[in-house]
Amino acid sequence: MQHYILCVKASRVDVVVRALLALLPRLRHAWRGLRRPPCARPDRMKAMRESQPERVGSVLKAILDRLPLRERLREYALWPHWQDTVGATIAKHARPVRIRRGVLCVEVDSPVWMQELQFLKESIRSQLNVRVGSDVVSDIFFVLDGHGTPR
Numbered sequence: 001m002q003h004y005i006l007c008v009k010a011s012r013v014d015v016v017v018r019a020l021l022a023l024l025p026r027l028r029h030a031w032r033g034l035r036r037p038p039c040a041r042p043d044r045m046k047a048m049r050e051s052q053p054e055r056v057g058s059v060l061k062a063i064l065d066r067l068p069l070r071e072r073l074r075e076y077a078l079w080p081h082w083q084d085t086v087g088a089t090i091a092k093h094a095r096p097v098r099i100r101r102g103v104l105c106v107e108v109d110s111p112v113w114m115q116e117l118q119f120l121k122e123s124i125r126s127q128l129n130v131r132v133g134s135d136v137v138s139d140i141f142f143v144l145d146g147h148g149t150p151r
Contacts, residue, residue: 015080020060075099081131086124090117094142102138104128109145117142 076099083091093113098105104125108114117124121140129135 019076023064075102075136078104078128078132078136081128085127085131086120090120097143099137102136104137104140106140106142107145108142111144114142114144 078099079096082096086094090113093110094106094108094117096104097107106117108117117140121142125137125140128137
């Protein structure tokens with residue numbers, strides 16, 4: 001029997017659960033197209049019984065790396081890093097809303113903050129790419145929040 005260990009920070013559990021629930025329909029569809037290994041072989045079954053437990057994160061990463069949507073997942077990996085990258089003050093006034101083709105759209109609550117963030121755009125972009133581990137953000141586009149109130 002395979003055992004899996006789930007190690008997730010308590011503050012991030014809701015993010016992981018929401019992401020997995022959103023991916024379930026796509027995973028089911030992609031899983032049907034994958035070739036399943038033969039499990040009836042006795043030598044393979046014995047090796048599975050003697051194997052060590054694996055972390056759920058590593059198992060999910062292995063599965064998701066085989067799916068065509070892995071690039072989109074890599075793009076959305078920057079959301080948890082936003083506040084750490086820009087700091088608490090900027091995070092109160094600006095938040096990422098979407099990313100398409102490498103362009104991160106950030107909603108800002110005032111024109112003053114929009115102007116300030118224009119000067120910091122390259123720094124934010126490079127720090128986000130470093131934290132995510134790949135060049136997922138090629139540009140940042142700032143838009144005014146329709147409400148105009150601070151968060």
